[in-house]
Amino acid sequence: MSGADKEVTLLELPEPPPPGPGQLLVAVEAAGVGPWDQLLSDASWDVGLRPPAALGVEGAGTVLAVGAGVTGFATGDRVLAHEAPLPGGSGFWAERVLITAHHAAACPAGLDAVHAAALPVNGLTAVQALEKLDLSQGQRLLITNGGGATGALAIQLAAAKGIEVTATASAATAERLLGLGAIEVVDYHDPNWPAKASGGFDAALIIATGTADAALGLVRDGGRLCSLTSDAPAEERGITSWDLYVEPNAAQLLQLAERTAAGTLRLAPQPLPLSEGPAAYTQAVTGQARGKKIVLTPA
Known part of the structure; x- marks a missing residue:
């Protein structure tokens, strides 16, 4: 499935090459879809796609072959991963994908492929943002777009640490959040809405485009602001402000997968067949997913 010319279409693609040193060849069982896939389709985010190529930088599946020097994985193992750049030049929206072994996490026995594929990018983004914000129990966090897939995970991870979370979202999602x-x-x-929030937050996590400036005014002097939408405002009043971009991290991903398998981290995936990839792409990049995490499956 290619999007190199901004038009996402179904394609017949060649098989990935055999895994080289440090690589895994994976049979994809499910692949995540997100608004970031638009960046791949218009080359704004260079992840090494070599068109014609499949989109997708996250997914879950079964190891088909193991490259030289790889330890900890064997043929038949179930794995999940966020991969960027893509060593095979093509992504997860396909039957097979080539990935870097040290970016892969073992998929716990109790975690199905759809939930596993829904986790990598949103989960790693939430974890890495919260680590940078470095809040402790009793501190207060504002999250804009708490109803989205990343926001919902960030709420759960923060609340589990005793952080008091205020989220912006639609009224329809309030009960769920x-x-x-x-x-x-x-x-x-x-x-x-900024006047309706109580203000004086220790930190803000920006997930909704265009909310960073308003959120900054609600952060206390000396606080922190982390933007996931590339629009972190200039620092003022001693507030540290920065943009964050997700990175592959197998150790963090394994912890997220184990918590999801144990039921202490909840996801809301919406599985669709790979044949509906173009429609799924449109939903994701136009904000029509309504808080659901779209996941493509081969069948």
Whole structure:
């Protein structure tokens, strides 16, 4: 499935090459879809795609072949991964993908492929953002777009550490987010939403485009702001402000997978057949997924 010319279409692609040193060849059982895939399709995010190629930088599947020097994985093992750059020049929206072994995490026995594939990019983004924000129990965090896949995971991870989370989201998702651990949900449809939030936050996590400046005004002096939308505002009042871009991390991914398998981290995947990839892509990049994480499956 190619998107190199901004048009995502179904294609017959050649098989990936055999795995080289440090690589795994994986039979894809499920692949995640997200708004970042638009960056791949228009080459804004260079992950090594060599068109014609499949999109997709996350997924889960079974190891078909192991390259030289790889330890810890064998043929038949189930794995999940976020991979960028893609060593085979093609992504997870395909039947097979070539990945770097040290970016892969073992998939726990209790975790199905759809939930595993829904986890890597959103989960790693949430973990890495919270690590950078470095909040402790009792501190207060504002998350914009708490109803999305990354926001929902960030709420759960923060709440588990005793961080008090206020999230912006639609009124329709408020009950779900409160159930995930948020202590307050502010309706972002209200143009005066910043005044409805209590302010004085120790940190803000920006997941909704265009909310960084308003959120900055709600962060206390000396606080922190982390933007996932590449629009971190200039630092002021001693507030540290930066943009964050997700990186592959197998150790973090394994912890996320184990928590999901144990039921302490909840996901809301929406599986679709790979044949519906173009429609899934459109839903993801136009914000029509409605908080659901779209996952493509080969069958």
